[in-house]
Amino acid sequence: MVITPLLEIRNLHVGYKTHMGISKVLNGVYLTVNEGEKVGVIGESGCGKTTTMKSIHRILPGNAIVSEGEIIFKGKDILKMKKRELTEIRRKGVTMIFQDPTAALNPVFKVSEMMTDIIKYSGIYEKNLKKEARNRALDLFEEVALSDPERVFDSYSFQLSGGMRQRVCIAMSLAGVKQLVIADEPTTNLDVTIQAQVLSLLKSLVNEKRLSLILVSQALGAVRETADRVYVMYAGDIVEVAKADVLFTDPLHPYTQKLLDSVPRLTGGVFSIGIKGRVPNYFNPPSGCRFYPRCDQSLNICKDKKSPLVEVKKDHCVACWLYRGVST
Amino acid sequence: MRTIETHISIPKWIEELELGKKWYKFSRSPLSLLGLVIACSTIILALLAPFLAPYPQHAGFYHNFMESCQGLSLKHPFGTDQFGRDVLSRTIFGFRYSLMMAGVVLLLVVPLGVILGLIAGYYREKIKIIEIVIMRIADIFIAVPPLVLALAICSVLTPSVFHAMMAVSLMWWPWYTRLTYNVTSSLKEEYFVQAAEVTGASSSHIIFKEILPNCLGSILTKVTLDVGWIILIGSALSFVGLGAQPPTPDLGTMVAEGGNFLPDFWWISLFPALAISYTILGFNLLGDGVRDTFVEER
Amino acid sequence: MKLSTYVIKRAGYAIFTLIGLSIFVFVLARVLPGDPARMAAGPRAPSWVVEQLREQLWLDKPIYTQYFYWLKDIIHGDLGYSIYTRRSVTQDVIEYLPASIQLIILAGIFEVIGALILGVMAGRYSYKWPDNLTRFISYIGISVPAFVWAIIFQLLFTWVMPIFPTSGMFSPLMIPPPEITGMSTLDALITGRFDAFVDVLWHMVLPALALCLGGMAQDARIIRAGMVENQEKDYIAMATSHGLPERLVTSKYLLKPSIVPAVTVMGMDVASLLGNAFLVEIVFMWPGFSKYGINVMLSKDLNAIVAVVLIMGLIFAIANIIVDVIVIHLDPRIGGK
Numbered sequence A: 001m002v003i004t005p006l007l008e009i010r011n012l013h014v015g016y017k018t019h020m021g022i023s024k025v026l027n028g029v030y031l032t033v034n035e036g037e038k039v040g041v042i043g044e045s046g047c048g049k050t051t052t053m054k055s056i057h058r059i060l061p062g063n064a065i066v067s068e069g070e071i072i073f074k075g076k077d078i079l080k081m082k083k084r085e086l087t088e089i090r091r092k093g094v095t096m097i098f099q100d101p102t103a104a105l106n107p108v109f110k111v112s113e114m115m116t117d118i119i120k121y122s123g124i125y126e127k128n129l130k131k132e133a134r135n136r137a138l139d140l141f142e143e144v145a146l147s148d149p150e151r152v153f154d155s156y157s158f159q160l161s162g163g164m165r166q167r168v169c170i171a172m173s174l175a176g177v178k179q180l181v182i183a184d185e186p187t188t189n190l191d192v193t194i195q196a197q198v199l200s201l202l203k204s205l206v207n208e209k210r211l212s213l214i215l216v217s218q219a220l221g222a223v224r225e226t227a228d229r230v231y232v233m234y235a236g237d238i239v240e241v242a243k244a245d246v247l248f249t250d251p252l253h254p255y256t257q258k259l260l261d262s263v264p265r266l267t268g269g270v271f272s273i274g275i276k277g278r279v280p281n282y283f284n285p286p287s288g289c290r291f292y293p294r295c296d297q298s299l300n301i302c303k304d305k306k307s308p309l310v311e312v313k314k315d316h317c318v319a320c321w322l323y324r325g326v327s328t
Numbered sequence B: 001m002r003t004i005e006t007h008i009s010i011p012k013w014i015e016e017l018e019l020g021k022k023w024y025k026f027s028r029s030p031l032s033l034l035g036l037v038i039a040c041s042t043i044i045l046a047l048l049a050p051f052l053a054p055y056p057q058h059a060g061f062y063h064n065f066m067e068s069c070q071g072l073s074l075k076h077p078f079g080t081d082q083f084g085r086d087v088l089s090r091t092i093f094g095f096r097y098s099l100m101m102a103g104v105v106l107l108l109v110v111p112l113g114v115i116l117g118l119i120a121g122y123y124r125e126k127i128k129i130i131e132i133v134i135m136r137i138a139d140i141f142i143a144v145p146p147l148v149l150a151l152a153i154c155s156v157l158t159p160s161v162f163h164a165m166m167a168v169s170l171m172w173w174p175w176y177t178r179l180t181y182n183v184t185s186s187l188k189e190e191y192f193v194q195a196a197e198v199t200g201a202s203s204s205h206i207i208f209k210e211i212l213p214n215c216l217g218s219i220l221t222k223v224t225l226d227v228g229w230i231i232l233i234g235s236a237l238s239f240v241g242l243g244a245q246p247p248t249p250d251l252g253t254m255v256a257e258g259g260n261f262l263p264d265f266w267w268i269s270l271f272p273a274l275a276i277s278y279t280i281l282g283f284n285l286l287g288d289g290v291r292d293t294f295v296e297e298r
Numbered sequence C: 001m002k003l004s005t006y007v008i009k010r011a012g013y014a015i016f017t018l019i020g021l022s023i024f025v026f027v028l029a030r031v032l033p034g035d036p037a038r039m040a041a042g043p044r045a046p047s048w049v050v051e052q053l054r055e056q057l058w059l060d061k062p063i064y065t066q067y068f069y070w071l072k073d074i075i076h077g078d079l080g081y082s083i084y085t086r087r088s089v090t091q092d093v094i095e096y097l098p099a100s101i102q103l104i105i106l107a108g109i110f111e112v113i114g115a116l117i118l119g120v121m122a123g124r125y126s127y128k129w130p131d132n133l134t135r136f137i138s139y140i141g142i143s144v145p146a147f148v149w150a151i152i153f154q155l156l157f158t159w160v161m162p163i164f165p166t167s168g169m170f171s172p173l174m175i176p177p178p179e180i181t182g183m184s185t186l187d188a189l190i191t192g193r194f195d196a197f198v199d200v201l202w203h204m205v206l207p208a209l210a211l212c213l214g215g216m217a218q219d220a221r222i223i224r225a226g227m228v229e230n231q232e233k234d235y236i237a238m239a240t241s242h243g244l245p246e247r248l249v250t251s252k253y254l255l256k257p258s259i260v261p262a263v264t265v266m267g268m269d270v271a272s273l274l275g276n277a278f279l280v281e282i283v284f285m286w287p288g289f290s291k292y293g294i295n296v297m298l299s300k301d302l303n304a305i306v307a308v309v310l311i312m313g314l315i316f317a318i319a320n321i322i323v324d325v326i327v328i329h330l331d332p333r334i335g336g337k
Helices: A049-057 A083-093 A111-120 A130-143 A149-153 A162-173 A192-208 A220-226 A244-249 A254-261 A300-304 B012-016 B019-027 B030-047 B087-122 B128-142 B146-156 B161-187 B191-198 B203-239 B251-259 B267-294 C003-031 C036-041 C047-056 C063-075 C089-124 C129-143 C146-160 C184-190 C194-230 C234-241 C246-264 C266-283 C289-298 C302-330 C332-336
Strands: A007-018 A021-033 A038-042 A064-073 A094-097 A180-184 A212-216 A229-234 A237-243 A310-313 A316-318
Touching: A007 A049, A021 A038, A021 A049, A021 A064, A021 A212, A021 A237, A038 A220, A049 A064, A049 A094, A049 A180, A049 A212, A049 C234, A083 A094, A094 A162, A094 C234, A111 A130, A111 A149, A111 A162, A111 C246, A130 A149, A130 A162, A162 A192, A180 A192, A192 A212, A192 A220, A212 A220, A220 A244, A229 A244, A229 A254, A237 A244, A237 A254, B019 B030, B019 B267, B030 B087, B030 B267, B087 B128, B087 B161, B087 B203, B087 B251, B087 B267, B128 B161, B128 C003, B146 B161, B146 B203, B146 C003, B146 C266, B146 C289, B146 C302, B161 B203, B191 B203, B203 B251, B203 B267, B203 C146, B203 C266, B251 B267, B251 C146, B267 C129, B267 C146, C003 C063, C003 C302, C036 C047, C089 C129, C089 C184, C089 C194, C089 C246, C089 C266, C089 C289, C089 C302, C129 C194, C146 C194, C146 C266, C184 C194, C194 C246, C194 C266, C234 C246, C246 C266, C246 C302, C266 C289, C266 C302, C289 C302, C302 C332
Parallel strands: A038 A212, A038 A229, A094 A180, A180 A212
Antiparallel strands: A007 A021, A007 A064, A229 A237, A237 A316, A310 A316
């Protein structure tokens, strides 16, 4: 049986035009989400995770250039869609939770103002009654476990705590009938004490409504717990894909290995080493594998040619020449 | 024994300004360059007026009614005024008075205003009374539209270029005090200032070596933009007859005098008016460029 | 802090500053060479009249006593006697101020509307032709002084295309409406004189335009900068990502945060409107307070000059409080401090 994926990103290239030239951030990203599946995306900061997520909604900054690739949602390419179709997808198909709820909520409008507009345009109500929108908003706030919905509804975002802001954002995302939730590091900017709460809330809501989820996160533990499959991203490339438990126990790509090693362990006595070097300069990225300059196990070929993403074990793909039988 | 060393060494603080890099940043904007060219051209015209003006004697008290109110010609490219004076020559001399006004006012106002602002900002917590006195007095002068108070001061004194300069200076210093005060108060919270305090640096060292260099960008920007504003206010004072008096070739006075001969002899007031706008435009463009170069975006 | 407490605090502070200002102006007017009593009495008055006047005006007392009596008079609404109009300055203020205020209000309205249109156009189509056009207009607006605009309009509309009247407040054949508030536009509306209302408005267009172009140009640039900056903010991306219509995102979620910085500087714009009114009213022969101000200044009428400065300070203070209240209303974060 062939399952048609809900969302499929194929060979996506995105760059940013700046006064120093074009920074080529995404270098051919592949990503698939099946119906009802929870997918995790991990990687260092600055390696193009947010750019990938924003391209799905086509809300990249004005200087971004999508030079190549397809983003297919239910058989249609989002990148080629007309404005009207795209708006439909935004309202009823895919929804996004931003990294920083403080930046994502408009500072000069009350929550009620934004919430009402979002509900009004979510496409489930025939009539645009103010009262109806208010009730719906309060219901949503209950759903995301906000303790005092009435007060939150009439507040400005600066009057709320970080955790409350992110709950408000989640409530906004769930205003319409959606199929896919993109959560772009939804807990990174929150206090450690409430990160777990918000994440488990998100997880239970996704499960309850049978939605698909893309969870972008640096918190590897959270991804391991939540996701079915995990994508590892480095410098605009997907370097490894596997089922969550497989990836975390048997990482293949040198980058994944290092990334997992860099997590401090409760059991170990030594400090984690981290990965030497840093994410490459995107104005002039390495020509072959982008991880090559930081890799201990690099081969000659790595310098000139990037390995395609190939399935080396069942359901386990990796983009590395080490697993393609290339001799040194 | 001889040691070889270069005797001309650039002081460290000049190196720290990174002038080469700043110039590169500045020169990338064509509008900033245009501003620089315009501003320089007005300064050159003002400095060399006696040599550049075709009829330097027309700048002062001169009349030749045979040639009054003549239109544009090769002999008088901007025409002549009611006394037969060459408008081009008088306009070139006009730059002198406008720029002199701006120069004198800024020379008086910037050091005074900046020092008061530094003191008020630095002693904000330590000696509250200093801050209160300085800033409240500054507030009094900011409480009225600058042109109104300048007009009033000029009117109770005898109208003249000198009094106009004094009046505008009196109006202008609080803006520098306020600007420096704001920057100083926020800089005081920065680690490098706190570090200097902890290590026991003297107040004057902290004020002049740590805080002042970091205010310079904002001050320089304001100085450049203010040249335009002061010229505007100066010409406005002359325009209503409370600044420079005829026959001084002040641009504002010339516009006002020519106003009586509109619309038939339009050139008498048009060209001085254009000269005012030209100068203000130049210093505004330059000021924008300076801001983009020196004031870091936050 | 509640808004009303804030306003009261600001008003108290403004009064304090105005008192400081009045001391400065009063001292300035008194320490100058020349005998105020002689000036008030006129050059040909006999010396006993001058002496009597000196006593009457408290001029024989020390300066702080003089100030004290002068302040007491002001609190009672008496601004002194004007040599220029030969009557009480208070009467002059009542007669001339409303005309200036209605002119400045109209100029303010023009300024806000013009700045919004230009700024939003430039911000919405940044780096495209509307932006370049706005930038060009802004630079012209900034570099041409208000009195030059006034002269240009005079020329243009008197001789080239006489659509707008270029002097005075009423057309020659128009009978002015009876005075109720002193503001001719309001009076015309109250008495139902629609023709007079239109006539006054028609006469106000050019002076108001000449007054507001400079500030309009600057505000437009500030709005444009705000929009360009905020376009890249996450909250705009989020509004778009929820599928809100583009027009709603721009006209509501982008516009409101973007105009806050422009509104903050509008207090300064009021200063330039008040100052420029002194020049523009002269050129357009507008029978207002600023024209009166220039006339008393040219005739060295000290009582009237002091009154003009203080009233300008008062209007400026009130305008600033209003601007602050609007800013707090637009951006509640500012009021929280």
